Amino acid sequence: MSSASWPPVRVGTAMVVCAASLLVTCGPAVADGPHGIDDARSVGSGPATGSRLHQPGVQFLPRSGVPGPPDVTALSWAVTDARSGRILAAKDAHRRLPPASTLKTLFALTVLPKFPQRAAHTVTDADLAGILPGSALVGIKEDVRYSVADLWRGVFLSSGSDAVRTLATMNGGWDKTVADMGAMARRLGANDTTVRSADGFDSEGQFSSAFDLSVFGRAGLANPDFARLASTKTAKFPEAGGERAFGIQNTNRLLVGSHGVVPYPGLIGVKNGYTTNAGNTLVAAAERDGRTLLVTVMNPQTGSENAVYEETRALLDWGFAAAPRAAGVGTLPETAPVEPQLDTDGAVRDSQHAALLNEKAEHADAAPGMALAGERDTQRRTLYVWALSVAGASALAGVGLWWRRRKQRNAPPAPPI
Template structure:
């Protein structure tokens, strides 16, 4: 083949290879920016390290993204549940007493085990060991309760008596603590040590804003948990008859009470207080197809509603910052069917979609993007090669008549 004949083939092949290379390299970037699919332009270089292990406030400044508000909590974290990106945090892994926010872990461990319609008659033994000063739902001995009522007592009244009754159904206080610890470990919550199933101050019992966020995130993928966490009021049975009295959720940011205005879009999750832990709160809110989760632990300002107002400020900031904020870490997605893992399968994705509908239209991950775009690139190369071969076969007789041949 003469150089004159060979040059177009080389040009075609080079063009095809360049096109394929650009597709393979640029394709995934077009599907996902380094700071998430919300922002594809003007992003800083991707940060691969997880900053959540670092002390102090963690936030990556970007043009057009406001700094997070200054709050007095010892520890806090803001997470976009649709992408699992942590937008900002302060001392996310600091071990602190969790108070009743630990009831979220109790629910993760026990809630799936019993039908909401099942009935349990509470005995004196069930209620033994309740610590003085604990919040109570008002459960009475020798009275039958539906499991759904007991869970209302847990989520709305934060009742230790309801926790004790459900723990008795689960095989006892000690077994329930073991189940909670195993659930924490399965979720990757390495900062949590469970000593009391109801979250009451107990020596050695700690959790962290990071771990509590894991519990809130996992809980919201369970329909019963999500419904209970968002329930504002319920009727609680009285005297084993048709009579009932009203109970209201103690989460002031959800219901609006004690001088706190309810937060628009709030969907739960759980508040807590003890003298040792101070005020703690896991709060989730959904606006415009985006769901944010904020955990706040032990504000130091001294204001009576500080935990709620600081959570409000962090949620407001998160909704404003999320479209362009750079992540300082990532919460692992909940594993499907209660199995260990990263939770990237269809079941986990379905649960995430329920929290953040826009996630349904997003790529499953960069690995999948690379496969698709690499396949497309390979197809371009194959087509280019086929075209070059056909062109050469048609040109070959003419080249032979001209005396041409393989280049020497």
């Protein structure tokens, strides 16, 4: 008699098969998307950047039913599925170019977690020292008390170098903040970036890339405070009001709709920039039908002041159409969440860290972007572990039943009474 014919084994096998089916159903959904099956198989198992991204020119893998990316004039660009980090197409993604104010995304990743949004700071002359002529300003005044949230709105909405300078002083100074930003870039795997000025103002030797800026944008969207600030269209500055309060509006024309640019449906930020040397730069994210796409565009060559917005619009439109079936040409590196810095004694540097945690909890549901992606992934992992446990228990039960029956069959007959 073959072992497969033993009833206990058949029962155990059926249980294992059921558990395995459950594993397939509940395991990590690496390749599924809201529109159908997203094919991630073409992204190799090599370095996270993907070898194709280091090649010159447009990188895109043609596929039946997938349109090619639009012909845009930017020197460098990338279209990324923000949740998976899969880069759908790119042009010269690692080309090192001046980033202008899009580098403020890295500044925010570095400094934002260090101070509670409700904390307050009275600005001094020293805070504003060193601002270069031609820098964008939100209009911070000396001897006025601002909340940290006010200062960050000055960074994200008005791209204010005065707000950056003030926060950098709170962080320990300009040079320290520049060094911290460089360390953060390395931590995130953004190896094309060299920081010389925390606000992104043109500085000799300062560079980033479409790849690195996409890394910063994606990491930022995972932070509820960052995502909320990046998507804020208008605000009162300072928010508490008073005689000196005034309104500010986000300078990202694709978000608010201004200067002849129609707002993009579902746009959630992230950051725009311009300098004479860098030209126009933009990191933009948008949501549609449960999918978040991230587009980075650096220095369009048409000469139109709105080219960066219109080329970003074209790439977003293409990305949403192509994403369900497009084969990736590389992936962004996976990064751990950026947490508040700790002192050597293990205590959080800012004594009001509890307030920061409370605020993050308050904004978690309202923050756009990827703040809920971690929760969904945790649920998948929980189901996966549960199904694996069921499979193991089922297999052990089947073996136990088989062994018990075998001992019963092989046992000598009981003596007659």
